[in-house]
Amino acid sequence: MGSAIEVAGLTKRYDGRTVVDSISFEVRRGECFGILGPNGAGKTTTLEMVEGLRRPDGGTVSLLGTSPWPRDTSLLRRIGVQLQATAFIEHLTSIEQLRTVTDLYGVPATRAEEVLEQVGLTDAADRDVDALSGGQRQRLSIACALVHRPEVLFLDEPSAGLDPGARRNLWDVVRTARRDDTTVVLTTHHMDEAEQLCDRVAIMDRGEILALDTPAELVRQLDAPTRLMLPPGSLTDDQAHGVDGVESVERDAGAVTLVTRRAAESIQALAALGALDGLQVRSGTLEDVFISLTGRQLADPTEEAP
Ligand SMILES: Nc1ncnc2c1ncn2[C@@H]1O[C@H](COP(=O)(O)OP(=O)(O)OP(=O)(O)O)[C@@H](O)[C@H]1O
Numbered sequence: 001m002g003s004a005i006e007v008a009g010l011t012k013r014y015d016g017r018t019v020v021d022s023i024s025f026e027v028r029r030g031e032c033f034g035i036l037g038p039n040g041a042g043k044t045t046t047l048e049m050v051e052g053l054r055r056p057d058g059g060t061v062s063l064l065g066t067s068p069w070p071r072d073t074s075l076l077r078r079i080g081v082q083l084q085a086t087a088f089i090e091h092l093t094s095i096e097q098l099r100t101v102t103d104l105y106g107v108p109a110t111r112a113e114e115v116l117e118q119v120g121l122t123d124a125a126d127r128d129v130d131a132l133s134g135g136q137r138q139r140l141s142i143a144c145a146l147v148h149r150p151e152v153l154f155l156d157e158p159s160a161g162l163d164p165g166a167r168r169n170l171w172d173v174v175r176t177a178r179r180d181d182t183t184v185v186l187t188t189h190h191m192d193e194a195e196q197l198c199d200r201v202a203i204m205d206r207g208e209i210l211a212l213d214t215p216a217e218l219v220r221q222l223d224a225p226t227r228l229m230l231p232p233g234s235l236t237d238d239q240a241h242g243v244d245g246v247e248s249v250e251r252d253a254g255a256v257t258l259v260t261r262r263a264a265e266s267i268q269a270l271a272a273l274g275a276l277d278g279l280q281v282r283s284g285t286l287e288d289v290f291i292s293l294t295g296r297q298l299a300d301p302t303e304e305a306p
């Protein structure tokens, strides 16, 4: 398989401030690789250096076996780039916009309809790009990045500003691209998105990669407890504290919660008590991983407010 991207010691400074601080990682061919981090972490800067859109101040990038900087036009055909801020050609309809791109890349014009369908925009084919909603614009920009069947697809916060339905549609688009063996590199600050889509995730903060692994392994290494939640009346305090493996018990109006690091044992004990009705199991998430690494929350509650 080999690697699609190799990054070593990559560094970027602005006015003497280091915003990407000697990071190294590898993206394997065919994988979906996520860079997860809060605003200002350096995700876009990293992506743009890998894409060959920004010049690094230090370190090396190998993209499909060649250096993306200085600009290498033969590489452009092999990669698809969706930027965080997208501009379209004004006063074109969606389909015209895509046909312009097919012409540019010299791929058959029928490919325009195909990708429009793939991103679920067929109904908006004849709509002026300026009249598209935020989510539709986002999907059109991904369609533009997919038109020439790139080997590597870069998506910078592809689901920013999308409602939950549009976000799931986008996840399908990414999964479809992967079935065509496309390597996908995406940035996000939604841990659920990283968990859903990415084979491996680099957690980035303040220009550094703090952890890099599969979502499952990142969560496992955290050794966060599992929370078993039951309806409030289901157990007495004594019963709850007596359940095998339980470290602590929390009780509020909505639930009695058993905190355990030996969930299987605890659930067996609950079964023996006949107390499984209404059980909800909540285990650690990437959000917990981020908090434990940085002491801060990943999600910014003020962001993406309507
Ligand atoms: N052209 C520039 N000149 C000066 N500073 C910049 C420039 N571009 C980015 N920065 C700074 O570099 C840091 C990293 O920015 P970057 O856009 O890479 O972060 P990000 O992780 O993509 O954030 P977001 O989630 O908001 O998109 C930020 O502090 C930003 O202000």
Ligand SMILES: [Mg+2]
Residues within 6 Å of the ligand: 043, 044, 045, 084, 156, 157
């Ligand atoms: Mg960004």
